[in-house]
Amino acid sequence: MSIIDQLAHIEQDALSTLPTISSVEALAEWKSSYLGKQGAIAKLSRELGTLPADQRPAAGQRFNAVRGTLESALSERETVINSAAQNDAFTREAVDVTLPGRPTVVGRLHPSTRVLRMIDGIFAEMGFQVWESPEVETDTLNFELLNIPADHPARDMWDTFYIDTPAGAEKVLLRTHTSPGQIHAMRAHAPNPVRVILPGKCYRYEQVTTRHEMMFHQVEGIAVGQNITFSDLKGTLIGFAERLYGSGTKTRFRPSYFPFTEPSVELDVECFLCKGDGCRVCKHTGWLEISGAGMVHPDVLRNGGYDPAIHSGFAFGMGPERITMLRHGIDDIRWFFSGDERFLEQFV
Ligand SMILES: [Zn+2]
Numbered sequence: 001m002s003i004i005d006q007l008a009h010i011e012q013d014a015l016s017t018l019p020t021i022s023s024v025e026a027l028a029e030w031k032s033s034y035l036g037k038q039g040a041i042a043k044l045s046r047e048l049g050t051l052p053a054d055q056r057p058a059a060g061q062r063f064n065a066v067r068g069t070l071e072s073a074l075s076e077r078e079t080v081i082n083s084a085a086q087n088d089a090f091t092r093e094a095v096d097v098t099l100p101g102r103p104t105v106v107g108r109l110h111p112s113t114r115v116l117r118m119i120d121g122i123f124a125e126m127g128f129q130v131w132e133s134p135e136v137e138t139d140t141l142n143f144e145l146l147n148i149p150a151d152h153p154a155r156d157m158w159d160t161f162y163i164d165t166p167a168g169a170e171k172v173l174l175r176t177h178t179s180p181g182q183i184h185a186m187r188a189h190a191p192n193p194v195r196v197i198l199p200g201k202c203y204r205y206e207q208v209t210t211r212h213e214m215m216f217h218q219v220e221g222i223a224v225g226q227n228i229t230f231s232d233l234k235g236t237l238i239g240f241a242e243r244l245y246g247s248g249t250k251t252r253f254r255p256s257y258f259p260f261t262e263p264s265v266e267l268d269v270e271c272f273l274c275k276g277d278g279c280r281v282c283k284h285t286g287w288l289e290i291s292g293a294g295m296v297h298p299d300v301l302r303n304g305g306y307d308p309a310i311h312s313g314f315a316f317g318m319g320p321e322r323i324t325m326l327r328h329g330i331d332d333i334r335w336f337f338s339g340d341e342r343f344l345e346q347f348v
Helices: 003-020 024-034 040-050 056-092 111-125 153-157 180-189 230-245 298-303 320-328
Strands: 136-138 172-174 194-203 215-225 251-258 261-270 287-296 312-318
Touching: 003 024, 003 040, 003 056, 024 040, 024 056, 040 056, 111 194, 111 215, 111 230, 111 320, 180 194, 180 215, 180 298, 215 230, 215 320, 230 251, 230 261, 230 287, 230 312, 251 287, 261 312, 287 298, 287 320, 312 320
Parallel strands: none
Antiparallel strands: 136 172, 194 215, 215 312, 251 261, 261 287, 287 312
16 A cells, blocks of 8 residues: 555544544544654654655645644544533533522520610610629628518518528528619719619529519619609609600509618509500500619618718619510510520511
């Protein structure tokens, strides 16, 4: 077979196998076996020297033509393979933008914290400072100095978590109310005037029910100075109720009893749900009880470092959980500290 015939054979062979190649690696192999330095065409070209001199130029041109044909066929095939590989990658790595996204969970404040901040804000506008006092107290501060001696019947109102203490040491307990903070605040200010609120947690050793938790918040308030009267107490609490429930909210004071205030009252606000007509939330009375208050008892004033002949004052207390329950119609206090997100995430 002549060199030219062999060349034609190689060309035909190369062009017929090319379309079956589908990978970049196989294409590189094809290139080196036909067009490479050790490839079929290069090997055959070494025999050009055996041709008679007058045939060499034409044969050389033929070689160049075949190389050109194969190179352009190669580059065409390369384009096809590359775009197929690219399409493959696109399909493999495709992002389905129609898939619904995952919602981000946003943290939020606990409902008790929200109401505490609201209460703090209202009293801050009225010139009350926020004061903190310890959650662990002595029996003296939690009871005795607030006019609640050991044999006082009012002790029954505060079932208490006592903490084990060495024999002979003073009894220590988890405070049952924020009222011992009154003593701390008065002692820190006496004989100068004091006007603070004391928000914080309280603890009661009692059966947990829909209405009672063993841990809850209270906000205590106290103002002591000269010429502080019952009118100041009324004005402060009515102002608070109007800021919390809207101006024009009806309020009423009922006589009550607390060992550390005299006289003592309870503050009711008109039921915001039924506007006084009576409903389930207000137990058909038309009124909601939101605070206990009174004029600071002379003994308590003395225990705080004031002279009742010169100084007078008022104090009040309220439960943020109770206020939240009334605002939102929540019928079970256990929701607050259950950690149940279905409850907590409703307060945005
Ligand atoms: Zn009502």
